[in-house]
Amino acid sequence: MVEFFDIFIGSTDVFIEGLWLTLRLSVVSLLIAIVIGLFIAMLKISNIKILEWIADGYIWIVRGTPLIVQIFILYYGLAEVWLIPSFWAAGIGLAFHSGAYIAEIIRGSIQSIAKGQREAARSLGMNRSLTMRRIILPQAFRRAVPALGNQFIIGIKDSSLASFIGLQELFGVSNTMGSNSFNYLPYFFTVAVYYLVIVLILTIGVNMLEKKLAVSD
Amino acid sequence: MTESKEMVRVEKLNKSFGDLHVLYDIDLEVKESDVVVLIGASGSGKSTLLRCLNFLEIKDDGKIIIEGEQVEADTHDLNKVRQNVGMVFQHFNLFPHKTVLGNVIEAPMQVKGISKKEAVKEGKRLLDKVGLGDKYNVYPSRLSGGQKQRVAIARALAMQPDIMLFDEPTSALDPELVGEVLETMKELGNEGMTMVVVTHEMGFAREVGDWVIYMDEGKIIEVGPPDQIFDHPKEERTKAFLDSVF
Numbered sequence: 001m002v003e004f005f006d007i008f009i010g011s012t013d014v015f016i017e018g019l020w021l022t023l024r025l026s027v028v029s030l031l032i033a034i035v036i037g038l039f040i041a042m043l044k045i046s047n048i049k050i051l052e053w054i055a056d057g058y059i060w061i062v063r064g065t066p067l068i069v070q071i072f073i074l075y076y077g078l079a080e081v082w083l084i085p086s087f088w089a090a091g092i093g094l095a096f097h098s099g100a101y102i103a104e105i106i107r108g109s110i111q112s113i114a115k116g117q118r119e120a121a122r123s124l125g126m127n128r129s130l131t132m133r134r135i136i137l138p139q140a141f142r143r144a145v146p147a148l149g150n151q152f153i154i155g156i157k158d159s160s161l162a163s164f165i166g167l168q169e170l171f172g173v174s175n176t177m178g179s180n181s182f183n184y185l186p187y188f189f190t191v192a193v194y195y196l197v198i199v200l201i202l203t204i205g206v207n208m209l210e211k212k213l214a215v216s217d
Numbered sequence: 218m219t220e221s222k223e224m225v226r227v228e229k230l231n232k233s234f235g236d237l238h239v240l241y242d243i244d245l246e247v248k249e250s251d252v253v254v255l256i257g258a259s260g261s262g263k264s265t266l267l268r269c270l271n272f273l274e275i276k277d278d279g280k281i282i283i284e285g286e287q288v289e290a291d292t293h294d295l296n297k298v299r300q301n302v303g304m305v306f307q308h309f310n311l312f313p314h315k316t317v318l319g320n321v322i323e324a325p326m327q328v329k330g331i332s333k334k335e336a337v338k339e340g341k342r343l344l345d346k347v348g349l350g351d352k353y354n355v356y357p358s359r360l361s362g363g364q365k366q367r368v369a370i371a372r373a374l375a376m377q378p379d380i381m382l383f384d385e386p387t388s389a390l391d392p393e394l395v396g397e398v399l400e401t402m403k404e405l406g407n408e409g410m411t412m413v414v415v416t417h418e419m420g421f422a423r424e425v426g427d428w429v430i431y432m433d434e435g436k437i438i439e440v441g442p443p444d445q446i447f448d449h450p451k452e453e454r455t456k457a458f459l460d461s462v463f
Contacts, residue, residue, distance in 0.1 A: 119273055120310035120369075124324035124376055125300035134327055138314050216314050216356040 007186040008193070011177060018173035019194055025091055025169055026156045032095035033155065037102025044107045055103065062100035068161050070097060075165045090162035098155045105147045109140040142213045149206030153199050160195075170194050222249040223285065224380050224411045225270060230279035232265055239265050241435045243279070247380070250409040254422040254443075257432035258458065263415045266432070267382050270413065271302045284379060300328060303373030307385040309365040311357040317344065317368050318353040321375045329376070336375075343371040347401050363394030367401050374405075381405065383414040399425075419462060423447050431455045 043055035062070070075089035084092075113136050121131040163172030174191035178184035227245035231238070239262045247253050255263040268274040269281065275290045282288070288298050312320050321340035325331045331339075344350055347367040357365055366386055373381060383402065387395040399421050406412055406425045416422060422429050422443060429446040431439045431454075439446060439455045450456045 114310075116306060116308055116310035117312065120304075120306060120312070121324075122296075123271055123273065123299055123302075123304035123306075124372070125296045125328045126324060127296045130327055134323065135312055139312075142314065216316075217358055 004186045004189055007183075008190045011173075011187070011190060014173050014177065015170065015190065015194060018168055018170040018191075019198075021167060021169040022156070022159055022198075025087065025094070025159045025162055025167070026152075029091045029094035029159065030098060030152055030155050032092070033098035033102050036095060036099030037106050040099065040103035041106040041110065044103065045110060059100045059103060062097055067093065067097045067158055068164060071161055071165060086162070086165045086167050089165055090159070090167055094155060094159060094162075097158065098151060101151050101154075102148065105144050105151060106140065109144040109147075110136055112143060113139050145206060145210055145213065149202065149209075152206075153202060156198055156202070157195060221251075223247075224249050224251070224283070225413070226280070226282040227266075227270075228280040228282075230266070230269060230281065231277045232262075232269060232274060233277055239435050240269070240276075243437055245430070245437070247411060247413060249411055251427045252406040252410075252412045252414065252425050253428045253430060254426035255413065255415045255430050255432060256417070256419070256422055256458075257438075261432040262435040263432045264384050267384050267413060267415050270380075270382055271299050271304050273304075296328070300376055301379045303376060303378035303381045305366065305369050305373055305381065305383045305386045307388050309357075309362070309369045309389075311365055311368055311372070313357055316354050316356055317349065317360070320357065320368055321372045324372070325375050340371070340375055343374050344368070347371045348397070361394055362390045363397045366390065366398045370398075370401055370405070380411045380413070383412065383416070385415050385417065387416065387418060417462070419447070419459075431458060433458065 040055045040058060043051040046052065071090055071093035074084065074093045075086060078084045078089070117135055117139065118131055121135040126134070159169060160171035162169050163175060166172075168176065170191050174187040175184075178187040181187075223246065225245065225247040227243055230240055230243040230245075232240040243262075243266060245253075245266070255266065257263050265274055269276050270283075272288070272290055272295045280287055283298055283302065288295075312323065315323060318337065318340050321343060322333070322336035325336045325339065326333060341350070341353060344353060347370055349364060349367055349371070352360065352364065352368075357368065360368065370381075370386075386402065387398050390398065395418065399418060402412070402414070402421070403425050414421075414426070424443075426443050428440060429443050430437055431446060431450075431452070433454050439450060439452045441451075445451075446455065447459065450459060
């Protein structure tokens with residue numbers, strides 16, 4: 001136990017660097033994932049068969065293959081034609097992955113908004129895009145917040161897979177430190193604490209956002 | 218007296234949902250400042266007819282002429298047409314994420330591009346008019362059904378429509394809240410608004426309606442001024458319907 005605390009405190013500077021990389025990777029990938037998710041959700045509700053198929057195909061491929069395989073294909077596969085930095089291979093891999101799940105969350109919450117909302121907006125002369133942006137999406141977003149928060153947590157933890165293509169993010173740091181010292185366990189406990197704290201902060205943030213959005217209830 | 222302007226004209230309108238033929242050869246004429254009330258049993262097609270008038274339902278065939286222009290869903294910008302045809306729904310359909318005032322100023326600002334200052338001024342005037350001057354910043358969830366429906370009326374009026382459609386505006390209300398909504402509609406009718414109203418409120422139809430239309434099984438059975446329809450109906454089916462409601 002004493003050893004764990006010594007290692008926890010003694011390794012703060014390297015872990016903070018790993019933390020910074022984890023956060024950058026997570027934020028970048030989740031921001032791209034939201035854009036992908038919104039886009040794919042729009043394809044799915046477009047009522048245009050070919051666009052729905054594209055969206056379905058994308059979701060099928062992403063959900064049907066392990067994330068680590070996707071990251072390896074991006075990193076090693078694309079390296080044949082175009083050398084992609086490992087940060088972006090991991091970031092894009094994570095974004096494509098979360099994007100598929102976010103798309104389903106957004107689609108579900110859009111479709112849960114009562115038909116009358118769309119009709120009311122259209123009856124006021126609002127076109128499709130205004131109706132979507134001003135009336136449907138804000139309400140859908142509110143409903144999606146808990147599920148999105150969940151998906152963000154998964155995304156942050158999944159970013160640990162980036163260590164397999166050499167990124168020294170949190171998990172990569174713990175792995176390296178462990179192997180250098182031939183003493184893995186305290187470093188894995190240490191990294192677990194870092195993840196727990198990130199997830200705790202995010203959870204509190206999501207809860208606060210939910211409360212704030214609930215003012216109109 | 219000069220002939221008043223024709224606001225809505227419907228000729229030989231037909232509409233089916235799949236195999237279900239809900240409107241047969243409907244002819245309808247609404248003049249400026251007319252209050253036309255559609256009555257009939259549930260499923261008689263009156264709501265569908267109303268929804269065809271602002272193209273929430275698209276007719277199969279026939280003509281719909283709005284303010285002199287024949288409107289076709291595939292060639293006309295329906296958003297433009299709808300700006301002049303306000304609609305009030307049975308279930309209010311207020312935007313729950315916007316305040317009462319936010320509901321009212323949304324379309325004028327976003328669709329017509331009116332400045333916020335002006336939209337707020339006009340929105341407040343309309344909310345005062347429907348008796349909700351103290352509720353600007355409240356969210357719809359805090360309102361009673363009657364208040365919600367009055368906000369919905371103000372929201373539709375904010376687009377300064379030439380025609381207002383009401384689709385069973387009091388059917389979802391507790392009985393004690395019906396009066397305040399009907400009162401608001403009556404005032405609107407008295408101010409000369411052209412209105413088409415689907416309702417089960419026979420008292421309103423008689424008092425406010427200029428014309429009453431009785432529909433059954435997708436057809437218009439009888440059209441006439443309220444005293445004719447309610448006191449001397451010509452058609453057997455109209456009589457039978459009125460006997461069943463009174």
